[in-house]
Amino acid sequence: MGLGDFQYDTPRCADYVKYWTPLWGGTKPKLYWVSAPNHDWQPGRNEDLDNFMNGQCPGAPAKAAINRQRGFIGNGDxxxxxxxxxxxxxxxxxxxxxxxxxxxxxxxxxxxxxxxxxxxxxxxxxxxxxxxxxxxxxxxxxxxxxxxxxxxxxxxxxxxxxxxxxxxxxxxxxxxxxxxxxxxxxxxxxxxxxxxxxxxxxxxxxxxxxxxxxxxxxxxxxxxxxxxxxxxxxxxxxxxxxxxxxxxx
Missing domain, CATH: 3.60.21.10 (Metallo-dependent phosphatases)
Known part of the structure; x- marks a missing residue:
């Protein structure tokens, strides 16, 4: 279970692929996640965590476990x-x-x-x-x-x-x-x-x-x-x- 703050400091798709994926990507197919303030979701600044967990970021096609079961989950849902x-x-x-x-x-x-x-x-x-x-x-x-x-x-x-x-x-x-x-x-x-x-x-x-x-x-x-x-x-x-x-x- 991922408790938030997955990526510092500006988590766009490219950041998750470059930094988070090499360290933690192996956990993603088993992951149940929740978005956090600021570092995962700040409207107009960091808005790609939901895309990343749904396998929509180029270079990271794997989906989190909950996304495979439920489909796209928006930040904050x-x-x-x-x-x-x-x-x-x-x-x-x-x-x-x-x-x-x-x-x-x-x-x-x-x-x-x-x-x-x-x-x-x-x-x-x-x-x-x-x-x-x-x-x-x-x-x-x-x-x-x-x-x-x-x-x-x-x-x-x-x-x-x-x-x-x-x-x-x-x-x-x-x-x-x-x-x-x-x-x-x-x-x-x-x-x-x-x-x-x-x-x-x-x-x-x-x-x-x-x-x-x-x-x-x-x-x-x-x-x-x-x-x-x-x-x-x-x-x-x-x-x-x-x-x-x-x-x-």
């Missing part, structure tokens, strides 16, 4: 998909920056999507780029404008969220929409350790259970049909490690 007994909703937090009215409209979409999945007995997860549950850095603070989405997530008892953006790694306790550690909260992972420079933390929220800003790598997860899941951060450079399992509730 939400979608959801079941993986076994888990239901994932994918939301572009760029909407809060570029079209707040659309972002608020997506709150209703998310509410309906999660309600239907929960009624069908699915365990819930949400992917969005800019994290709400996060430590500050010198560059970014938490995305407070996302609170309507967070309220919906907790109402339906989302168990897992995946975000990026901060250029480091964080994992929360199971947390509710009031920043409290609770047994039925969502475990929020913030994983932005894919290659660009890492950033130190400038705050220490009480809901953060594990974090480091000195290691590049990726997060490997195992999701089980009973709602439990395990995680293992795999470092590619640096000493940071994090692994564990969350069972029900």
């Amino acid at each position: 939400p979608y959801s998909k079941d993986f076994g007994n888990w239901h994932f909703a994918f939301l572009s937090s760029a909407q809060w920056r570029y079209d707040p009215a659309k972002a608020h409209a997506l709150t209703a979409w998310l509410d309906g999507d999660l309600a239907a999945a929960r009624a069908a007995g699915k365990y819930l997860a949400v992917v969005y780029h800019e994290p709400y549950f996060t430590s500050n850095t010198g560059e970014h603070k938490r995305a407070l404008d996302h609170k309507p989405w967070i309220d919906v997530m907790y109402r339906h008892r989302v168990r897992l969220t995946l975000s990026g953006s901060q250029h480091n790694y964080e994992r929360t306790c199971p947390v509710n929409n009031k920043d409290q550690c609770v047994s039925d909260g969502m475990t929020a992972f913030q994983v932005s350790t894919g290659g660009i420079g890492l950033r130190p933390f400038t705050s220490s929220p009480p809901y953060i259970a594990k974090r480091f800003s000195n290691t590049h790598g990726f997060l490997r997860m195992t999701l089980r049909d009973n709602g439990s899941f395990s995680w293992n951060f795999v470092p590619t450079s640096g000493p940071g490690k994090d692994a564990g399992t969350r069972t029900l509730p």
Whole structure:
């Protein structure tokens, strides 16, 4: 799952083909992606991520997994998909920056999507780029404008969220929409350790259970049909490690 910020700094087709494809192109046929602000989608500046993921950029004909299944997906368009007994909703937090009215409209979409999945007995997860549950850095603070989405997530008892953006790694306790550690909260992972420079933390929220800003790598997860899941951060450079399992509730 790609959490956004795929290419720095001006991601047009030629940039994705020249820089992203040699490093990460092998993941594309398996990729479920979400667009991020600025580095993936800024109207009038960076608008080719949706074309790239749909195999429409010259020199990169492969399509992302979700595009092979659904066809063209525009930057900012939400979608959801079941993986076994888990239901994932994918939301572009760029909407809060570029079209707040659309972002608020997506709150209703998310509410309906999660309600239907929960009624069908699915365990819930949400992917969005800019994290709400996060430590500050010198560059970014938490995305407070996302609170309507967070309220919906907790109402339906989302168990897992995946975000990026901060250029480091964080994992929360199971947390509710009031920043409290609770047994039925969502475990929020913030994983932005894919290659660009890492950033130190400038705050220490009480809901953060594990974090480091000195290691590049990726997060490997195992999701089980009973709602439990395990995680293992795999470092590619640096000493940071994090692994564990969350069972029900």
